[in-house]
Amino acid sequence: MAMTEPEILAGLGEIVDEVAGVPADQVTLEKSFVDDLDIDSLSMVEIAVAAQDKFGVEIPDDQLKNLKTVQDVVNYVHTAEVSA
Amino acid sequence: MLMRLAEGAAGARILAFGGYQPARVLTNDELATTIDTSDEWIRSRVGIASRRIAGPDESLADMATAAGGKAVAASGLSPADVDLVIVATCTPEAPIPNTAATVATRLGISAPGAFDVNAACAGFCYALSVASDAVRAGSARNVLVIGAEKLSQWVDWTDRSTAIIFADGAGAAVVGPVTDPDEGPGIGPVVWGSDGGMADKIAIKDRDSFIVQEGQAVFRWATTALHPVAKLACERAGVDPADLAAFVPHQANLRIIEGIARKIGAPQALVADDIVTAGNTSSASIPLALSKMIERGEIGSGAAVLLLGFGAGICYAGQVITVP
Numbered sequence: 130m131a132m133t134e135p136e137i138l139a140g141l142g143e144i145v146d147e148v149a150g151v152p153a154d155q156v157t158l159e160k161s162f163v164d165d166l167d168i169d170s171l172s173m174v175e176i177a178v179a180a181q182d183k184f185g186v187e188i189p190d191d192q193l194k195n196l197k198t199v200q201d202v203v204n205y206v207h208t209a210e211v212s213a
Numbered sequence: 214m215l216m217r218l219a220e221g222a223a224g225a226r227i228l229a230f231g232g233y234q235p236a237r238v239l240t241n242d243e244l245a246t247t248i249d250t251s252d253e254w255i256r257s258r259v260g261i262a263s264r265r266i267a268g269p270d271e272s273l274a275d276m277a278t279a280a281g282g283k284a285v286a287a288s289g290l291s292p293a294d295v296d297l298v299i300v301a302t303c304t305p306e307a308p309i310p311n312t313a314a315t316v317a318t319r320l321g322i323s324a325p326g327a328f329d330v331n332a333a334c335a336g337f338c339y340a341l342s343v344a345s346d347a348v349r350a351g352s353a354r355n356v357l358v359i360g361a362e363k364l365s366q367w368v369d370w371t372d373r374s375t376a377i378i379f380a381d382g383a384g385a386a387v388v389g390p391v392t393d394p395d396e397g398p399g400i401g402p403v404v405w406g407s408d409g410g411m412a413d414k415i416a417i418k419d420r421d422s423f424i425v426q427e428g429q430a431v432f433r434w435a436t437t438a439l440h441p442v443a444k445l446a447c448e449r450a451g452v453d454p455a456d457l458a459a460f461v462p463h464q465a466n467l468r469i470i471e472g473i474a475r476k477i478g479a480p481q482a483l484v485a486d487d488i489v490t491a492g493n494t495s496s497a498s499i500p501l502a503l504s505k506m507i508e509r510g511e512i513g514s515g516a517a518v519l520l521l522g523f524g525a526g527i528c529y530a531g532q533v534i535t536v537p
Contacts, residue, residue, distance in 0.1 A: 171258060171468055174433045190429050 131210040137184065137203045144179040148172055158200040176202075186210060219351030222390030225344070226399025227537050228290065228355075231283025232384045232504035233276050234265040234491060241377070248373045255377045260467020264380035264492025266365045271381075273306050277361035278319045280383035280500070285320060288387040290355055292321040295387070297353035299344055300329045301336030301360045301496040303417075303525065304367055316359065326353065333415070334463045334524025335405070336360055336496030337384070338532060341520070342403035344388040359385040360496035369423035378466075379424060380492025384500025399537070401450030404442050405530035415525035435469045435523060440476035443521050446531035447477075450517075454479040458516035458536070459506060463523055464488035464498035473521070482519070483511055495524065512536050 132140070142153030149172045162168040168176070173196075177188040180202070186209040188196070196202050240263045241252035255261055267276065277300055285292060300313040313327035332339040337360035344356035361383035370376050391398055411434065415426045443462075447454050460482040462470050467488055474484045487502035494501060499520050506512050516536045523529040 169258060170429055171432050174429050175436065175472070178433060178437055190427075190433065193429075 131207070132184065134203055134207055137206050138199070140183050141180065141199065141202060141206075144176055144183060148175045148179060156199055158198070158203065160199045161197055162199070163197070180206060184210065221349045221351035223349075223394070224391035224398030224400075225348035225388050226391050226396070227534055228387040228389045229284050229287035229537055230384070230386050230500055230504035230507055231280045231285075231287055232382070232501040233279035233283065234382045234501070235267040235271055235276065237266045237268060238263050239266045239380075244377060248371060248376060250373045250377055258466075258468070259378055260470075260486070260488055261377065261492050262489050264490075265382055267363050267381040273302060273304060273361055273363045274312055274315045274319065276363065276381065276383040277302075277312055277316045277359045277385075280361065280385040280497075281316055281357050281359045282320055284385035284387050285357060288389070290387060290389070293323060295322045295325055295355045295357050297326040297344065297347055297356040298322060299327075299340040299356060299358050301332065301340040301358070302329055302362055303331050303333045303336065303495055304362045304364055305329060312361070313359075317357075320357075322357070332496070332522070332528040332530065333526055334465060334493075334495045334498070335522035335526070335528040335530045337499045338403065338520055338522035338530035339405060339528070341386065341388065341400065341534075342405065342530065342532060345400040348388055348390050354390065356388040357385060358388055358500075359383060360498070360500050362495040362497050364424065364493075364495060367417050367424045372423065374428060375424050375426055378426075378493045380494050382491060382494040382497045382501050384497045384502075384504055386500055397535070399535040401446065401452065401533035403530055403532045404446040404449060405528070406442070407526050407528045409526070411527045414527065432466070432469060434527065435465065436472040439521065439523055439529060440473050442529055442531050443473060443477050443519060446521070446533055447519060450533035452517050452533050454519070455481060456517060457482040457519050457533075459483040459485065459512045459518040460521070461485040461499055461503050461506070461518055462521040463495075464491060464502055465493055465524065477519070479519070496522070507536060
């Protein structure tokens, strides 16, 4: 069964904490990965890989570059899960 | 009529290592004066603080000869004992002649088999495997294996995505037969492979081009596809990753190195980080890093070390070796 948006956000918070050491409670929907959370392009790849393991949703590089905010990733995962 | 086969050796081992780096140190701060980058940016993305660049008159063969000469001297063999020379490189000075024959002659090795191998950053592991098999099969008695690169001549020094990464250098190993019957083989089975479908991810497209790399795609591949190769190399050698004294992967990017190291399950293993001061020297990086670790006394004789080369092609190869 597909996860709810809050569940995806919580899971993403754990991933960001693990990959980049940013506390999960700072990973809120309006945050930009690069500008607000200081996450670089390589860490974004690590987040995408971890998201695939956790949510079963693949985020290829050409999609990843369009995902600027936490909301973008949550939407992407949610949409992919619903359509899966 | 049955043909005779060559008489081989029960196993092959590495007798000695040698490394060479050009004198010229190029720091991040110096790069930042000509391209839009910074010391902090380079250190955090790739882990490099400085790299070595060959002098204008310093050729690939010069560096390969220097590293190879050190390895032969350290092995206790004389040049006449070496009957095969393999140079792994993706930056030869010309398509022909190959580098290996030139280097052999300059080292006083008379009429050995000599050829170059191009598996880019995996080249040393490929060449080491071929050398081991040649000794075991009896095609050669002692093999000089060299990884050497002059990447600086293929770098666009205005491209900040590659100019910060690539560097020059050489590393070498002498491979010989296992002579003591109580001694196990010193070079484990290779696990190698390739995927030409990713050929465009790291490439020098023609002789007028510079090296280009899709950093994110390579990073994703390296951090997800390679730890199984590393684990399989341990499994095939019958070595528990927990017993590895060191892990010496190709020095591509410190974050890739650390990412793979975490996934192997080798908590005791010293992880090579020569990239910090050597940069990415492609096929030279593994023997260069290893020769320095041995020189500094960080890994002792008999220790099991996992090597893992990976890069353009894409090509990858890994094997466990025993420190001479």
